[in-house]
Amino acid sequence: MERRLPGTLRFLPLAIVLALGCASVTAADAQDPPDIGLEELLGVEVTSVSRKAERLHDVAAAVFVISREDIERSGATSIPEALLMAPGVNVASLANNRWAVSIRGFNDRWGNKLLVLMDGRSIYSPLFSGVVWEDQDTLLEDIDRIEVVRGPGAAMWGANAVNGVINIITRRARDTQGNLLVGAAGTEERALVAFRHGGEAGNGHFRVWGKAFTRDQAVTADGRSGNDYWHAERVGFRGDWVTGNGQRLMTSLTTNG
Structure with missing residues (x-):
């Protein structure tokens, strides 16, 4: 004669397997703590x-x-x-x-x-x-x-x-010394080029930067053009100096093309 286990007991092995699996995941996570304290x-x-x-x-x-x-x-x-x-x-x-x-x-x-x-x-x-x-x-x-x-x-x-x-x-300008060149391209952001140069001047530091980019136009759900093609150029400057009385002076400028 075949005997069937009660409903609760029939799922007991599955519950044990799931519990062991969760325990192993928890143990693995505990071995890899986050890098930041x-x-x-x-x-x-x-x-x-x-x-x-x-x-x-x-x-x-x-x-x-x-x-x-x-x-x-x-x-x-x-x-x-x-x-x-x-x-x-x-x-x-x-x-x-x-x-x-x-x-x-x-x-x-x-x-x-x-x-x-x-x-x-x-x-x-x-x-x-x-x-x-x-x-x-x-x-x-x-x-x-x-x-x-x-x-x-x-x-x-x-x-x-x-x-x-x-x-x-x-x-701060003193943290961006030297030269930097950035380039990117993609299907939406068609092209992006940027540069930066930082140096010293008197009792302070400065940086100049520029960027140009071209972004493709959007397409609506029915295939029509969004007519939002975008191209722009920008140039900027920042300088940080220390005056004679120990005060800090910061100047910055950005222009859009």
Whole structure:
């Protein structure tokens, strides 16, 4: 006579196999701890919350930092694309040459409730008090970090900081000495060429850079052209000097072609 095991016992061998498999995966993960330590992770320095250097662990605000290493690994070719890595930031590509970026919703091309800074200086357009993202660019290799503060910051920064603050902090000129040449090509980003030269001048350092790129036009779902072909050239300069009384002087300039 054939005897059948109760339903619970019939699945007991399968449960044991799954439990052993999970245990082996956990043991494998335990053997490969992350490269970054907890102290190093909590010790990331931010300056956009209170206008002074603070450890990320001590900041009383919702802050996310996009590091230079994050940007290098992401494959981003523009600042809006790099902001896709920040949680709570709404990045919409309206076309291959236009973006809308916001925090806490209400995202549109002409939004003006988000304060965007580059090295602590506002880069808003006086036409509508918002940011024309396709005109704001620099070498991504020169960005040290991007600090994203989600939430009101008008008490510290004033106008525009209703929904949040984005501060794009570039590297000091002394950290970008020598020559750099960057090239890229693809199906969407047709061609990208960039260069940088850094040197010393007096009691400080400087760098000059330039980039040119061509981006293909988009294609709609029904096969029509998006008519958003984009070609641009940009040239920039940054200098850092120490004055006679020990004060630091920083100058920068960017022109769009």
